[in-house]
Amino acid sequence: MTAATRITVRGDDPYDVVVGTGVLAELPGLLGAGVRTVAVVHPAGLPELSRPVCAALEAAGYEVVSLPVPDGEDAKSVHVAAELWSAFGRYGVTRSDAVVGVGGGATTDLAGFAAATWLRGVQVVQVPTTLLAMVDAAVGGKTGINTPEGKNLVGSFHPPRGVLCDLATLTTVPRQDYVAGLAEIVKGGFIADPTILTLIEDDPAAARTPEGEHTRELIERKIQVKADVVGADLRESGLREILNYGHTLAHAIERVEDYRIRHGEAVAVGLVYAAELSHLDGRVGRDLVDRTRSILESVGLPTSYRREAWPQLRDHMRVDKKARGAVLRFVVLDGVASPARLENPSEELLEAAYQEVAR
Ligand SMILES: NC(=O)c1ccc[n+]([C@@H]2O[C@H](COP(=O)([O-])OP(=O)(O)OC[C@H]3O[C@@H](n4cnc5c(N)ncnc54)[C@H](O)[C@@H]3O)[C@@H](O)[C@H]2O)c1
Ligand SMILES: O=C(O)C(=O)C[C@@H](O)[C@H](O)[C@H](O)COP(=O)(O)O
Numbered sequence: 001m002t003a004a005t006r007i008t009v010r011g012d013d014p015y016d017v018v019v020g021t022g023v024l025a026e027l028p029g030l031l032g033a034g035v036r037t038v039a040v041v042h043p044a045g046l047p048e049l050s051r052p053v054c055a056a057l058e059a060a061g062y063e064v065v066s067l068p069v070p071d072g073e074d075a076k077s078v079h080v081a082a083e084l085w086s087a088f089g090r091y092g093v094t095r096s097d098a099v100v101g102v103g104g105g106a107t108t109d110l111a112g113f114a115a116a117t118w119l120r121g122v123q124v125v126q127v128p129t130t131l132l133a134m135v136d137a138a139v140g141g142k143t144g145i146n147t148p149e150g151k152n153l154v155g156s157f158h159p160p161r162g163v164l165c166d167l168a169t170l171t172t173v174p175r176q177d178y179v180a181g182l183a184e185i186v187k188g189g190f191i192a193d194p195t196i197l198t199l200i201e202d203d204p205a206a207a208r209t210p211e212g213e214h215t216r217e218l219i220e221r222k223i224q225v226k227a228d229v230v231g232a233d234l235r236e237s238g239l240r241e242i243l244n245y246g247h248t249l250a251h252a253i254e255r256v257e258d259y260r261i262r263h264g265e266a267v268a269v270g271l272v273y274a275a276e277l278s279h280l281d282g283r284v285g286r287d288l289v290d291r292t293r294s295i296l297e298s299v300g301l302p303t304s305y306r307r308e309a310w311p312q313l314r315d316h317m318r319v320d321k322k323a324r325g326a327v328l329r330f331v332v333l334d335g336v337a338s339p340a341r342l343e344n345p346s347e348e349l350l351e352a353a354y355q356e357v358a359r
């Protein structure tokens with residue numbers, strides 16, 4: 001066990017992100033007063049993650065309902081959400097009760113969405129167990145599910161009551177899933193915290209493991225970036241869009257792949273595309289694009305995608321949430337830690353940037 005760090009997310013309903021190793025005992029303290037029943041939503045195939053959570057809650061006197069859901073992205077569907085709503089009804093989850101989401105970002109997105117919609121909103125505490133979920137998905141209150149038309153198209157802003165990141169859970173995360181989480185950390189480096197970039201550049205091999213010398217610092221720095229942004233702009237009326245850097249293309253790739261590519265891997269390609277757009281629009285030098293590619297490749301993330309997919313990708317980008325009518329809007333960079341918006345880029349620019357990531 002290590003001493004816990006508490007990162008506070010400000011806003012109308014502030015909450016803490018608790019980070020440490022062996023910190024599960026902190027979980028009951030994150031629930032609000034008056035909770036009796038806790039519905040624990042978790043991937044069906046990972047009972048070793050949900051069992052200790054349920055046990056800690058039972059030991060603290062809560063009535064615990066264990067609700068297994070499909071693994072990964074398959075959980076983010078209206079059908080699975082409907083099954084959770086039925087279960088909440090059967091087990092009598094009331095407005096004074098709580099949902100706890102345990103798992104990767106897909107599970108916490110679904111659990112948050114189910115909590116946001118049940119009885120028009122019950123409290124949720126997130127217990128992320130992947131790198132990506134700790135540094136991004138579980139923090140900030142964006143919840144969502146996918147529809148046949150695209151990624152996260154249905155959802156709500158529903159901040160958690162608290163977030164518990166037990167770093168001990170990271171030791172079992174498959175290596176490729178762990179590395180995928182680094183894409184969101186690198187994103188945080190480019191939009192806001194350049195120290196993240198130098199920490200990875202100094203020792204990329206260490207960054208790839210939960211045991212790395214700077215792992216905890218990388219995690220806490222990225223959580224701080226996210227906390228600062230969502231604390232100032234929960235509903236993405238402006239500033240929060242910077243967290244979407246790289247995501248316009250990434251979500252289109254995920255849709256084209258029918259979600260059989262990891263979110264973080266698609267984000268890695270999307271980060272290179274956004275850097276290329278920034279360069280071709282005359283905002284940054286080629287060095288920033290090269291640095292983006294080099295840092296992502298140094299940890300084993302992809303930086304290119306199929307050339308022939310462009311027409312399909314372009315079509316899917318239409319439903320990006322930053323679009324306004326037919327006008328596409330991108331987060332780009334004017335430099336490291338200097339995000340900006342690119343509105344209504346020409347088709348030529350969009351395609352020219354894609355040619356640079358195409359293989
Ligand atoms: N809401 C947000 O702000 C936000 C931000 C970023 C990403 N996301 C979403 O997060 C999702 C991606 O999250 P992810 O990368 O965690 O993927 P994921 O949830 O699919 O998890 C990856 C895999 O790891 C398994 N797993 C989880 N914890 C484990 C553990 N401790 N040990 C072993 N296996 C474990 C999962 O069951 C899954 O098979 C996407 O749906 C993405 O859209 C949301
Ligand atoms: O928190 C945010 O805001 C983000 O954009 C973080 C992203 O990493 C995340 O993938 C998010 O779910 C994308 O949001 P969307 O609104 O484009 O679906």
Ligand SMILES: [Zn+2]
Nearest residue numbers: 184247263267
């Ligand atoms: Zn993301």
